[in-house]
Amino acid sequence: MKNALAALWNRLWPLISAVSVRVKVMGMALGLVLLLGSGILWQVRASLTRTLQTQLQTESITTASDLAARAVDPILLNDLVALRRLLDETQANNPDLRYAFVIDKYGQVLVHTFGSGFPLPLLEANRLTADQSSQTLVLQTEDGLVWDTAAPIFDGRAGVMRVGISDSRLRQEINLVSGQILLMMVLVSAVGVLTVTFLTFVLTRPLRDLVEATRRVAQGDFSPRVPRWAEDEIGDLAEAFNAMTAELGRADEVRREREQLRRQLLEKVIATQEEERRRIARELHDSTSQNLTSLMVGLKNLKAICHDPRLNVQVEELRSVAAATLEEVHDISARLRPRILDDLGLPAALERLAREWQARHQIPIDLLIHIGQERxxxxxxxxxxxxxxxxxxxxxxxxxxxNVSVLVERRGTDLIALVEDDGxxxxxxxxxxxxxxxxxxxxERAELLGGKLTIESAPGKGTSIHVQIPIPPLPLGEGQGEGHPSPAGRPPDGGRWAGGEGNP
Ligand SMILES: Nc1ncnc2c1ncn2[C@@H]1O[C@H](COP(=O)(O)OP(=O)(O)O)[C@@H](O)[C@H]1O
Ligand SMILES: [Mg+2]
Known part of the structure; x- marks a missing residue:
């Protein structure tokens, strides 16, 4: 039993919980009205039936005794016409009277109120008891119940008076009352539905506002405020919600300001770093490389005028040390900030980076660049x-x-770079x-320019770095912020210094 109830509940609960609050409250209200209405209907029908049936029984007995008393004279005088009139008048005055008839002492029907033929089985249906007192029976007929009373006339010596009181008026009465109760139920249900609709609207409207506002807050919009509809708990909730979103909005503003500041700082740091690297690279070229070149020229001149072979060997050694140092300086300067990036652009700089990387690490590199000619x-x-x-x-x-591969290409309005290794x-x-x-x-570098960097890697599966940065429309003249510095500091050898491989 308990299990069956639990199973029923488990099946019902998903149905109940799936519908809105409005439908739930409406269901409860309608259920209550129906339950109460049918209870009342049943109760009223039962007590009405009981009372009216007692009434019918009494009516049957009194009518029979009354008729029996009044039938004595006509019978004794053998005045069948008067007897007949008595029955007809009584029937005319009493709508409940279904029939009445008189049986004489020999058991023959003297007069009856059945127009055409007398139903013979009725004769045997109710007889006087042995002590000649009247008796009432309930007979089941085609049109309902009939309270049939047999009353002795003149103590049974003049015959028997039989009277049938039908319950059809009683049934009509009960059906009328039932109809009124049903109508009442329909009216109450209608009023209930209207009331519930209004109440649930008043109750759930602020909740729906709250749900909508919460959704927007979840999407990062802290501006929605919900109106305080009523001075109840839901009103308190609305107020608390508004206070929360206001606080969240303030915190979000502070966070945004900090983030903005951080980005600006980072941008500045990166720009300064690049500028500093560029400056050091130029310094290394303009001053250190030139000095080393002068040194090498001096050593060469020295060698030309020196005739001591041992000294010559030493001068030559010094010259190769100076040459190696010059090469190193070129290398460092190129890695700090390849001049070629400013002068010739990304494709040339990447090609040289790849070439040098490949030479240094002895790993083949597959470089593909499709970004067009434009800077x-x-x-x-x-x-x-x-x-x-x-x-x-x-x-x-x-x-x-x-193996390593590098792909740089323009895709729509984005610049894509993909570096993959099979390590x-x-x-x-x-x-x-x-x-x-x-x-x-x-x-950070990618995000500062509004781009996105994705790293795909797993132990044993190699690594691929994918970066996608939107290409901003080129402002007139140069790029934004850190532009392409003018090639004023271009070395006299037409940029060969940046190649790092040149011996002067
Ligand atoms: N291509 C790669 N293959 C294998 N591991 C890598 C690769 N790139 C990065 N890593 C791992 O990620 C870590 C973080 O790299 P990175 O942020 O560049 O810092 P760092 O180079 O200073 O160690 C590295 O220490 C290394 O373990
Ligand atoms: Mg690293």
Whole structure:
């Protein structure tokens, strides 16, 4: 039993919980009205039936005794016409009287109120008891119940008076009352539905406002405020909600300001870093390389005028030390800030980066660049260059890859760079710690320009770094912020210094 109830509940609950509050309350109200209405209907019908049936029985007995008393004279006088009139008049005055008839002492029907033929079985249906007192029976007929009373006339010596009182008026009465109760139920239900609709509207309207506002807050919009509809708990909830969104909005503003500040600082740091690298690279070229070149020229002149072979050997050694140093300076300067990036643009700079990387690490690199002839904004070129550079450094340092590929292309209004290696890979979700900022720096650079960096890697699966940065429309003249510096400091050898391979 308990299990069956639990099973029923388990099946009903999903149905109940799936509908809105309005339907739930409406269902409860209608259910109550129906339950109460049918209870009342049943109760009223039962008590009405009981009372009216007693009434009918009494009526049957009194009518029979009355008729029996009044029938004595006509019978004794053998005046059948008067007897007949008596029955007819009584029937005319009493709508409940279904029939009446008189049986003489020999058991023959003297007069009856059945127009055409007398139903013979009725004769046997009710007889006087042995002590000649009247008796009432309930007979089941085609049109309902009939309270049939047999009353002795003149103590039974003049015959028997039979009277049938029908319950059809009683049934009509009960049906009328039932109809009124049903009508009442329908009216009460209608009023109930209207009331519930109004009440649930008043109750759920602020809740729906709250749900809508909460959704917007979840999407990061802290502006919605909900009206306080009433001075109840829901009103308190609305107020608390408004206070919460206001607080969240303030916190969000502070966060945005901080984030803005952080971005500005970061932008500045990156721009300053690039500028500083450019300055040092130029310094190394303009002053250090020139000095080393002068030194080499001096040593060459010295060798020409010196005739001591031992000294000559030493001068030659010094000259090659100076040449090697010059090469190193070129190398450092190129890695600090390749002049070629400013002068010739991203494709040339990437080609040289790839060539040198391949030569240094002995790993074949597959480089594909499809970005057209146009120069891109300076910050974008620098960001892509630095990201590819850091990716290649990581690949050389950690991956143990046998092949590396670099793809840089324009896709719609975006610039895409993809650096892939077939090395050992790593878990990109692992926190690398505070000291490893290469990947994070790449991501920051991409995001500062409104782009996105995705790292795909897993142990044993190689690594692919995908970066996508929107290409801003080129402002008149140069790129934004950090533009392409004018090639004023171009070395006299037409930029060969940046190649790092040149011996003067
Ligand atoms: N291509 C790669 N293959 C394998 N592991 C890599 C690769 N790139 C990065 N990693 C791993 O991610 C870590 C973080 O890299 P990074 O942020 O550049 O910092 P750092 O180079 O200073 O260690 C590295 O220490 C390395 O373990
Ligand atoms: Mg690194």
């Amino acid at each position: 891109l904004p300076g910050p974008l070129e620098t960001a892509i260059y630095r990201i590819v550079q850091e990716s290649l450094t990581n690949a050389a340092r950690y991956s143990g890859a046998r 050992q890979g790593f878990d990109p979700y692992r926190d690398p710690g505070d000291r490893h900022l290469g990947l994070e720096g790449m991501r």
